[in-house]
Amino acid sequence: MKDRSHITLYSGGHKGAESEFGRLAERWGIKEVNFSFEGHDIERTKGVRVLDTKELDKGNVSMEIVSTRMGRNFSKAEKIRKVIQSIFHMVNNGYHVVAIGWIQPDDTVKGGTGWGVELAKLFNRPVSVFDQESNQWFVWKENRWISEKPLITDDTFVGTGTRHLTDAGRKAIRDLYEESFGPAAD
16 A cells, blocks of 8 residues: 555545545545634534634635636525535645536536635646536536536645535535545555
8 A cells, every 4th residue: 555644635624525535535645734713513523623703704705706716696694605615725725626517618617616616726736627417527627617627736725515425426525535645545
């Protein structure tokens, strides 16, 4: 078995794609860090790092900027703001951003997952999205989505995505782990 102890998954531990990334990280012997905040209900309990107000503020951004960048309106509710702030910590710590969701016609990704993808673009990080509509992988290159299967080759990566994970999305995550890291630890 290949030593994977130096690799870290940064995620949010939420139901769906994030939970699946975490379950597989544990199975593959990869360190897992899940950013959360007080009052946030998450599924994964391994590697939870609860961000305090000061830490959350480091990821603070105007909701108008988020709405403009994403091409849609987000609620100004405090919980949504904290989710956006915690996504900043995921992307700021992980290098390659890997997301499961739906790429929309305006090249954004649906839902809060889209903010992580947009941050990756802004930070000039590698970003890969498994589009559950077309059941294929895309990478962001030269300011457009290109059909290409990703590999995780860096020591840190972000695993994020929709709460509504399909069987194809689940298989895509598993295949990504197998192709990037070899056989599971167990």
